[in-house]
Amino acid sequence: MPSVHKGGHIIPSIIARDHILKAIREIDELGVPDRRKSTNYCLIHEQRHYPPKYVISIAARYAIGTELGHHDFYGGKGSGCANQFLRNRGFQIAECQCGGLISIEMPEAASELEGFREELSRGSCCCSDLLVGFTFEDIVEAEPPSEKGVYVVRIRKRSERLPEAMISEAKQLMARVGWKMLEKKVMSRIKRLRGISQCPVIYIGGAGTQPGSRNTLKGRYSEFSGRHTAMYPVWILLYFGWELEFGWKATNDPANEEAELKRKYRKIHQERLPALVEQ
Ligand SMILES: [Zn+2]
Ligand SMILES: [Zn+2]
Known part of the structure; x- marks a missing residue:
């Protein structure tokens, strides 16, 4: 057998x-x-x-x-x-x-x-089973709770603008700023858009994963306005008309759940993590 x-x-x-x-x-x-x-x-x-x-x-x-x-x-x-x-x-x-x-x-x-x-516009993938129990809200007006947990960013609707085109426009914009240090850092993040495929899930993260951490889902969400590793590509997607959702699930053991979620995600996606996560 x-x-x-x-x-x-x-x-x-x-x-x-x-x-x-x-x-x-x-x-x-x-x-x-x-x-x-x-x-x-x-x-x-x-x-x-x-x-x-x-x-x-x-x-x-x-x-x-x-x-x-x-x-x-x-x-x-x-x-x-x-x-x-x-x-x-x-x-x-x-x-x-x-x-x-x-x-x-x-x-x-x-x-x-x-x-x-x-x-079709969302992008289809069999990993949707992994997100059972998650609450999803439009990323520009989500209100995640002040609790530990795991979270994802998911594409709700794609626009006509493809990743390569968005990257090249972002590059022109950054070149005009004329500050190499900034350009290098911002573009290294924005280039992760290249990893976007059929899968609508583009980021997986945890809140409160470090021992003693007081970070919460609400806290991680607010980092998208200033210090989140995925914020530049997220801004670019929104700028070019893509619609995104912020999804979360509260848990007391975010470190393990995040690791487990990523492990399962990898298994379904030829060992790759979501596009905007550092591979
Ligand atoms: Zn039926
Ligand atoms: Zn997927």
Whole structure:
């Protein structure tokens, strides 16, 4: 039996279209347990909706003899995630909030399409599972609490302006300032914009991670106005019309949670950290 499934976050590639069709038939008969309903996507087959991750879990039993647990692999849309895995095997995946339960396709194709567009402008990635439990607010008016925690900066909407173009305009601006020391420092940060890819998460940090630190989520947030390592690129993105969100989760153990979050992020993104974090 392949040993790739347990906690490896990799869907065994041996699962074929046939196994998936068997899983679909089984679900037609037995239904979907409450806790295995999908949240944002459905597999649509012959006008019926199914929760993508649950389908894969069952299909695994037909392929390798072991059902996969909900946390053994990721949902989402990036390569290696459930949705892409199913698409690669010829299935239709659509954004849908029905949980994978409706048996007749709803006449709301238009709103589904709208959802897709929104996702395209945000950038899609299967790491969204990592941010369950986070509160998100528009970065220019967020009000994080005075508590320890972990936080992220996430793209809400991209503008037409691409990273290279923003970097080159920022460079002209800094050249006009005419202060080499400043230009060097500011541009070294702004060049991190090059790392922006499909993933909407561009920064992960912790507040109150040092022993005895009194730093809080509110404190780290306020550093974006003067001393945060990611503030220059964040200003540039906003200047060029990108919309960003500040997201946080309060915790008493921010150091460990930050490390854990980064470890999991790396695992999903070919060992890279979010664009604006020092690699
Ligand atoms: Zn659905
Ligand atoms: Zn991602």
